[in-house]
Structure formats: structure tokens, C-alpha cells
Amino acid sequence: MKATVTAWTQILARAAADISHPVNLMEVCGSHSMAVARSGLRALLPPNVKLLSGPGCPVCVSSASFIDQAIQLSRRGVKTAVFGDLLKIPGKLGKLRDESGLLVIYSPEEALDFARGNPRTETVLAAVGFEPTAAVGAAVLDAAVQENLANFSILSDFKHLRPVLDELASDPKTALNGFLLPGHVGSIIGATGYEGLSLPGVIAGFDPQNILHSLKLLLEMIARGECSVINNYPQLVADHGNRTALNMIGRYFTAADGEWRGLGSVPGGCWRIRPEYAAFDAARKYSLESETGDSAPAGCRCGDILRGYLAPEQCPLFDTVCTPEHPVGSCMVSNEGACAAAYHYRQVAI
Amino acid sequence: MCIAFPMKVKELLPDRHGIVENAGVERRVSLRLLEQCGLGDYVLVHAGYAIEKLSEESALENIRIMNELQDSLGR
Ligand code: SF4
Numbered sequence: 001m002k003a004t005v006t007a008w009t010q011i012l013a014r015a016a017a018d019i020s021h022p023v024n025l026m027e028v029c030g031s032h033s034m035a036v037a038r039s040g041l042r043a044l045l046p047p048n049v050k051l052l053s054g055p056g057c058p059v060c061v062s063s064a065s066f067i068d069q070a071i072q073l074s075r076r077g078v079k080t081a082v083f084g085d086l087l088k089i090p091g092k093l094g095k096l097r098d099e100s101g102l103l104v105i106y107s108p109e110e111a112l113d114f115a116r117g118n119p120r121t122e123t124v125l126a127a128v129g130f131e132p133t134a135a136v137g138a139a140v141l142d143a144a145v146q147e148n149l150a151n152f153s154i155l156s157d158f159k160h161l162r163p164v165l166d167e168l169a170s171d172p173k174t175a176l177n178g179f180l181l182p183g184h185v186g187s188i189i190g191a192t193g194y195e196g197l198s199l200p201g202v203i204a205g206f207d208p209q210n211i212l213h214s215l216k217l218l219l220e221m222i223a224r225g226e227c228s229v230i231n232n233y234p235q236l237v238a239d240h241g242n243r244t245a246l247n248m249i250g251r252y253f254t255a256a257d258g259e260w261r262g263l264g265s266v267p268g269g270c271w272r273i274r275p276e277y278a279a280f281d282a283a284r285k286y287s288l289e290s291e292t293g294d295s296a297p298a299g300c301r302c303g304d305i306l307r308g309y310l311a312p313e314q315c316p317l318f319d320t321v322c323t324p325e326h327p328v329g330s331c332m333v334s335n336e337g338a339c340a341a342a343y344h345y346r347q348v349a350i
Numbered sequence: 351m352c353i354a355f356p357m358k359v360k361e362l363l364p365d366r367h368g369i370v371e372n373a374g375v376e377r378r379v380s381l382r383l384l385e386q387c388g389l390g391d392y393v394l395v396h397a398g399y400a401i402e403k404l405s406e407e408s409a410l411e412n413i414r415i416m417n418e419l420q421d422s423l424g425r
Contacts, residue, residue, distance in 0.1 A: 107398020136399045187402040235408030
């Protein structure tokens with residue numbers, strides 16, 4: 001569905017015409033945060049409609065205790081493999097970038113290859129991510145288990161997105177009315193993985209036209225008082241998702257309560273390694289201490305932003321003290337973080 | 351880091367791996383998260399793994415959008 005800027009303004013206004021109350025919508029995907037900020041499409045929304053950026057960036061919600069555990073491992077001489085985006089995220093013990101001897105990876109397979117090539121070096125993949133990355137973690141674990149790779153284990157801060165959607169949906173302070181649902185997570189869990197939410201949702205692609213069309217569908221559902229899931233990205237999201245990947249996640253991980261930075265402990269919100277594979281679970285293997293509780297840097301409002309209470313521009317440190325070059329909080333570190341997306345595209349106007 | 355890119359399968363390697371390509375950039379990826387995958391298929395690549403298959407049409411569309419997003423960050 002292609003249309004011009006003026007046409008979209010009218011289409012969205014018409015879709016929202018029958019809704020008399022303020023409408024709060026939320027996207028929960030780092031690539032959506034980027035696409036929305038970049039295209040400036042918020043300017044096309046009717047005055048009573050707000051589009052908030054939720055906790056869609058896995059790096060931003062990585063727990064402080066996970067960062068600290070990775071730091072502990074590295075200090076004990078364990079070869080610790082991490083995604084580059086994690087280096088600047090603060091834990092209580094500091095930041096990973098100040099540790100020596102890390103293996104900075106693009107793919108978890110690199111950690112596996114390192115462990116194979118250095119059988120006497122204890123190697124840990126310390127990883128975060130939503131379902132797509134959890135599936136990759138499970139596949140890596142599968143290979144390690146099959147090869148009986150005794151010097152390899154995983155420190156999992158993989159996140160289960162669905163429980164956090166349920167939690168956000170029922171937060172009276174944010175008062176959400178609908179979700180723009182992430183496509184990449186959807187490609188794994190399928191449209192059915194989003195069913196049963198207490199708010200309407202539309203699975204959206206990454207093209208501004210698709211996002212605008214998805215917003216229209218969402219507003220129409222809200223106007224009709226309907227609560228279901230529309231898959232507006234069937235090119236990528238099958239009804240039942242990727243079963244091979246889902247089976248792989250289910251074989252090695254189980255959903256457990258866990259910390260989301262800024263949101264606190266989310267029931268069932270993390271993927272932990274199943275007890276039968278404890279030998280491959282770095283947290284158990286090295287008896288790592290896990291201290292709960294956030295360590296938000298002074299003045300950082302990431303938690304309020306991830307819940308949709310505040311927009312990045314409303315944080316007093318935004319674009320003054322806190323920039324992508326000198327990030328204060330985790331939301332400014334990864335390009336997909338709500339604050340970083342707002343920063344990169346802050347002068348965009350349609 | 352959550353970013354996923356569509357790429358085309360150019361070569362199948364042993365142990366369920368393959369070489370994928372987009373705009374001259376080649377990468378060795380694992381195909382173990384796909385039920386099946388053949389030469390010439392478009393796949394969505396995330397963290398060194400193909401996580402889903404795509405039709406050629408939606409892959410090309412997706413490549414264009416993701417390139418725009420990345421370019422806009424000055425990479
Ligand atoms: S702008 Fe910086 S300090 Fe403020 S909430 Fe975002 S990351 Fe935290």
C-alpha cells in the first residue's frame with residue numbers, strides 16, 4: 001500500500017477519527033525504532049496518537065548482573081566471547097571494554113570455533129538477544145553437546161519477549177492501546193506466538209510504508225474495539241514460525257524469571273539453559289554470583305523510556321551529557337536503542 | 351545487533367553450512383536452523399545463522415530497506 005505523505009496523514013486521521021481517547025501505541029523492535037525515527041513518520045500521526053519505543057533492543061535490556069558475570073569470567077582467565085555492542089554497556093563492576101582478552105564476535109560460531117581450536121582454554125559465549133539470537137545460541141549449544149566440547153559453555157542472557165509484552169500491556173501508567181509487533185522475533189515464534197495478548201497488535205515490516213499501513217490497521221482495530229493479531233509481514237512471518245528454530249530453543253532452554261534492565265525481574269522473561277545441560281551453562285559451571293537489581297547510572301532514565309513513560313528527548317542528559325560517543329545508559333549504546341535512534345535522526349523532518 | 355539481513359545462498363558446504371552473498375559481500379553461515387535450504391535460496395541471516403527463508407521478491411525489497419537504514423547511519 002503506497003501513498004504520499006499527505007495521503008498518509010489523511011488515512012491515519014480517518015482511521016483514528018472514531019477514537020475519542022488518547023491512543024498510545026508501542027513498537028518493540030530495534031529496527032522499528034530506527035525506521036520510525038529515520039523516516040520521521042511520527043509527524044504524520046493524528047494529534048491524539050503517540051508511538052512509543054519499547055524495550056525492543058536486546059543489548060539495552062541486558063541485565064547488569066549478566067555484564068558483571070561476563071567480567072568475572074574474563075578476570076578468571078576464561079576466554080569470554082561477546083557481541084561488540086555489549087562492550088560499552090555498564091555493569092556494577094564496570095564495562096566489558098575495559099577488560100582484556102575478550103573475544104569480540106559477530107557470530108556465536110566464532111566462539112565455538114575458538115573452543116574447538118583451543119581445547120585447553122575454557123571458553124564462554126556470553127550472549128544476549130531475543131528469540132532469533134536464542135535460536136542461534138541453542139544451535140551452537142547443540143553442536144557443543146554433540147561434540148562433547150568440554151571447554152565450551154554459554155552464559156545466557158537471552159530474553160523471552162512475549163512475557164514482557166503481556167506485562168507492558170497491563171501497565172496502567174503507560175496505558176497502551178496496541179502494539180506494532182517485531183517481524184524478526186515473529187519469524188521464529190510465528191504469528192501464533194503473539195496470540196492471546198490483551199491488546200491488539202500488528203506484525204510490521206521495516207519499510208516506512210509498511211509501518212504506516214500497519215499503524216492504520218492497528219488504529220482501525222482499536223476503533224472497532226477488536227483485540228487480535230494481524231500479520232502484515234507474511235513475507236517473513238509464517239503463522240507457526242520457524243519450527244526447527246523453536247524446537248532447538250525448547251530442547252536447550254527453559255523460560256525462567258530474569259532481569260530486564262530498566263524493567264526489573266520479568267516472570268518467565270529469560271531463556272535459561274536446561275538443568276540437564278548444566279555442564280554447558282557457564283553460570284552453573286563457574287558458580288557465578290548473580291546479584292539482582294539494576295545499576296542505572298545517575299540521572300539515566302532508560303527504565304522510564306523502555307516502559308514508555310518518557311520519550312528519549314525528555315531525559316535531561318539526552319544530547320547534552322549522553323551521546324552515542326559517550327553513552328550514559330544502555331539505550332544510547334546500540335544503534336537500535338531508543339535513545340540512540342532518537343539521537344541519530346533528531347533533525348529528521350518529512 | 352538484532353539486525354537481520356537477507357542474503358543469497360551461493361554455495362553449500364559440508365556440515366550444513368553455506369556461503370551466502372549480498373552486494374559482493376560473502377559470508378559463511380550455518381544453515382542448521384532451517385528445515386531445508388538449497389542453492390539460490392534467499393535467507394535471512396542473523397548472527398551467522400540463516401534463520402528464515404524468503405522469496406526473492408521480499409528479499410530484494412528487504413535488502414533495499416536495510417541498506418537504507420544502515421547507510422543513514424553513515425556506515
Ligand atoms: S539519553 Fe542517555 S542517560 Fe538519558 S535515558 Fe537515554 S541512555 Fe539514559
